[in-house]
Amino acid sequence: MYELITTDGAAKRGTFDTVHGKIQTPVFMNVGTVAAIKGAVSTEDLERIGTQVELSNTYHLHVRPGDKVVHDLGGLHKFMNWNKPILTDSGGFQVFSLAGLRKIREEGVTFQSHVDGHRIFMGPEESMQIQSNLASTIAMAFDECPPSTADRDYIVPSVDRTTRWLYRCKAEMERLNTLDTTINKHQMLFGINQGGILPDVRIAHAKEIVKLDLDGYAVGGLAVGESHEEMYHILDEVVPFLPQNKPTYLMGVGTPANILEAVDRGVDFFDCVYPTRNGRHGHVYTNHGRMNMTNARYERDPRPIDEKCNCPTCQRYSRAYIRHLLKAGEMLGLRLCVLHNLYFYNTMMAEIREAIEQHRYKSYKLEKLAGFAEGIPE
Numbered sequence: 001m002y003e004l005i006t007t008d009g010a011a012k013r014g015t016f017d018t019v020h021g022k023i024q025t026p027v028f029m030n031v032g033t034v035a036a037i038k039g040a041v042s043t044e045d046l047e048r049i050g051t052q053v054e055l056s057n058t059y060h061l062h063v064r065p066g067d068k069v070v071h072d073l074g075g076l077h078k079f080m081n082w083n084k085p086i087l088t089d090s091g092g093f094q095v096f097s098l099a100g101l102r103k104i105r106e107e108g109v110t111f112q113s114h115v116d117g118h119r120i121f122m123g124p125e126e127s128m129q130i131q132s133n134l135a136s137t138i139a140m141a142f143d144e145c146p147p148s149t150a151d152r153d154y155i156v157p158s159v160d161r162t163t164r165w166l167y168r169c170k171a172e173m174e175r176l177n178t179l180d181t182t183i184n185k186h187q188m189l190f191g192i193n194q195g196g197i198l199p200d201v202r203i204a205h206a207k208e209i210v211k212l213d214l215d216g217y218a219v220g221g222l223a224v225g226e227s228h229e230e231m232y233h234i235l236d237e238v239v240p241f242l243p244q245n246k247p248t249y250l251m252g253v254g255t256p257a258n259i260l261e262a263v264d265r266g267v268d269f270f271d272c273v274y275p276t277r278n279g280r281h282g283h284v285y286t287n288h289g290r291m292n293m294t295n296a297r298y299e300r301d302p303r304p305i306d307e308k309c310n311c312p313t314c315q316r317y318s319r320a321y322i323r324h325l326l327k328a329g330e331m332l333g334l335r336l337c338v339l340h341n342l343y344f345y346n347t348m349m350a351e352i353r354e355a356i357e358q359h360r361y362k363s364y365k366l367e368k369l370a371g372f373a374e375g376i377p378e
Contacts, residue, residue, distance in 0.1 A: 027052050027053055031271050255272075
């Protein structure tokens with residue numbers, strides 16, 4: 001159940017009760033695609049840096065190690081030793097990202113595995129069955145994510161099919177949650193709004209899917225090629241048609257600035273690979289923008305990445321040492337950068353929640369964006 005605590009403009013501060021604990025929103029979900037955070041980050045680390053929700057991917061875990069393996073080992077929570085909420089993406093995004101390896105029809109999608117090339121069929125029922133085997137806290141509906149720049153003639157039939165798939169997802173989840181073999185009989189379902197960058201299609205789809213009274217609603221199909229301005233415009237148009245008393249999730253977004261702007265438009269949930277991916281390349285986030293830790297300017301710099309940061313990395317290690325690790329190809333270097341980035345994101349979300357509670361979100365957002373624009377001081 002979602003409880004709206006307060007609002008500040010369109011920004012929402014709430015809590016979301018789940019069988020695996022209460023989520024404070026707005027929240028950034030730390031992405032562990034294959035039940036692990038890339039960068040040698042453990043679940044103990046996630047607890048230390050304030051992670052509330054971990055996100056894993058249905059398609060990838062179906063391919064390896066297999067969702068039935070995870071089920072037989074007690075579900076994702078036991079498998080990865082994580083007792084807080086987990087959201088599983090439905091596999092629908094792979095319909096978009098594996099465009100050269102799939103065929104879409106009404107029943108579902110035939111994939112060619114990116115691992116060994118074997119054929120996989122996944123439709124709404126199969127996605128729900130896999131996610132039920134994984135026993136995640138929140139399951140995402142199976143959808144197609146059309147390219148944001150696709151024309152109307154492609155997007156409208158695609159969105160209509162996604163709606164039909166959503167009804168099938170709901171029916172299958174309701175059935176699965178009654179079975180004796182189901183690990184998490186309280187698994188929740190979020191529907192996904194699609195429609196590219198066509199506001200009228202987005203709004204019509206939102207009006208249709210809210211009829212199902214789901215546990216939450218996501219805005220999908222953004223941050224896939226459109227400009228930031230186009231993304232913000234779609235959020236301005238569609239979020240008012242999603243229930244304020246349910247979580248709103250912007251999928252795959254994004255940069256700190258993207259998150260600040262989306263919160264201001266009523267979004268509660270976020271996920272993105274940026275903090276881990278950038279960390280593995282030595283790029284770290286600070287309140288003054290992003291730093292490249294391989295730069296020569298840090299060779300003799302004894303300071304932490306951010307002197308005001310309380311993350312495990314900044315409390316113990318210098319810029320010079322982290323640069324040395326990265327240049328030497330030591331895994332510890334990328335691990336320390338990933339830990340810092342995830343802590344930065346999680347901490348920013350805590351600041352956002354506090355600012356909304358204190359009804360000063362607009363000024364907080366402007367101050368934060370101004371800091372990013374300033375650049376790294378010498």
